[in-house]
Amino acid sequence: MKTLGLYIHIPFCVKKCIYCDFLSFPDRFGQCEIYFKALEKEIERKSKQFKHYTVDTVFIGGGTPSSVDTLFISNIAIAIKDNFKIAKDLEFTIESNPGTLTRHKCLDYMKVGINRISIGLQSADEKILKFLGRIHTYEDYADSILAAKTAGFKNINTDLIFGIPGQSLDSFKDTLHKTVSAGITHISAYSLIPEEGTPLFDMLESGKVPYPDDGIDREMYHYACEFLEKSGFEHYEISNFAVKGCESRHNLKYWEEKEYLGLGLGASSFYDGKRIKNTTDMDTYLKGKDEYIEDIKIDKETEMKEFMMLGFRKTKGPDPADFKVKYRIDMYEKYRIDLNILRGKGLIDFKLEKGKPVGFPLTEKGLDFANEIFERFV
Template structure:
């Protein structure tokens, strides 16, 4: 029986962060109970379609799932346990904002079967946290990690951002030295991207914030990689690092183009040879489901050439790269037969390497991954 991964979107948060362009909004005045009931309705419609699939991983993201009362998270998961095949369920992750975490919530998450948590720290510097518009401070991060350990969690991720306004290499070094003291199992360390519809973008255009230049940003990235590898973290994806055995199973399914379903506002799915996505309008979401219709805003068919391209591009994000054998087993074709021109070009220019089993990005290729990826598009 084939397996699939499930993403559940909780769009509510305490306050919109200044750099955030995710589908999220402050929960004050929102009918959370109604949203959860419609989420379950959406899951009920998909139940039959996925009756021959086993659930492999669940990821509850947002927004800030920890901002809502824990009973809603319990309600969703209990519904899934009763209506989907969870006999092979390996991982359930929930995203937490340190400013919204309590002892009761941590214990409730653990008791309902959540076995992985992702803490949205973003920075370990109080001034940077204020600048980002985060509602928490460094003490909240410490307290959250303490509460999670007390509740019995042994698989914790912390999200961090580098390339922040006025950030220096010394700041990054300080953050790294602090984070490894917590001995957490997984670190996601992303480069700041200024998105169009954000306050950060407005400030950047007006010259109110100053970002590290490209050379310094790349220097920071390689410093992070080298530091975490020296401290026993496995660098397994461009922005992700884990202790041995603690790679994120949900994200690995996504990167390996395995079937996944997204439910909730503006969630995306890739199943049954199609990519489809939900409306980002809350009223439209309710209107669709009130008529027993899925809230799908758009879809596209993924033909074989597009599937091969996506598999290759996502595979190159992984430090192990693309397994030539796995590519051949999946598509019944040699990868060189499909992409010889692109592969030869980027091996020659030093962005790709072939170690006989895998095609991987070089250190230089990690910096210029977009140049490689575009040549794998159909």
């Protein structure tokens, strides 16, 4: 039986952060009830196509799923279990933000089988949190961690951002130290990319705040890699670090081109060789009809390239054994020229067995210039 990941999108947030271009609304809580009804119907409707799949990961993301009443989340969890075949070792994640998470909410999540929680901290520096427009303080984060742990969560992720205008290397180091001392199992640390259309982008373009220094951004990244590895986290994806065995199985599906179904406003899916994206228009979504802004069948050549590009997000690179099973072609034979060029540039290594390449891990240089690798497979 094939396996499937489920992504559920919750597009509500208390307030919009200045860097955010995710599909989320601070002023639509009044639509919560009808949104969740539509979501339940979508689960019922679409699950029918997936009777021959077992769901082994669920990720409730957003937005801020912890900003809505837990009853909505519980009903979604029940609808998933009622409509899909669920694996015994299901990884079930919910995203949350400090300031919206309580011990009661955490207990409710645990009751319906959620066993992994992601808490968005971004920075432990109050000035930076304020600048980003976050609704919480560092203390709120510490309270959230306590709430999650006392409720019984053992697998906890924290999201961090670096390369923020005004953020010093010391400020980021302090954030990393505090995050590690919180005793969590997973850290995602992303370099800030100012997205067009966000207030931050306008502030940078108009010169109101200076663009972050590229050199400091890299110093922060290198420090995070070194410090987190020393602290017992394995660096398994460009921006992700995990205690052994706590890698995000759901996110690995994206990087390993495994199948997933996205449910909710603007959610993306990949299955049967198709990439699909739900409508991003709330009124259209609430009508309960399946409307897509993307619905494309990917040809095999493109799919193989995507496999390479996404696989190179992982520090150990795309898996040649998986590639062989999926496409019945040897990865090295297929991409010999590209792989040799990338090795020549010092961006990847060849892991050899009996003189034959069996893996293509990223080098330190490759981690910094991953875009150069991706570009070869566009």
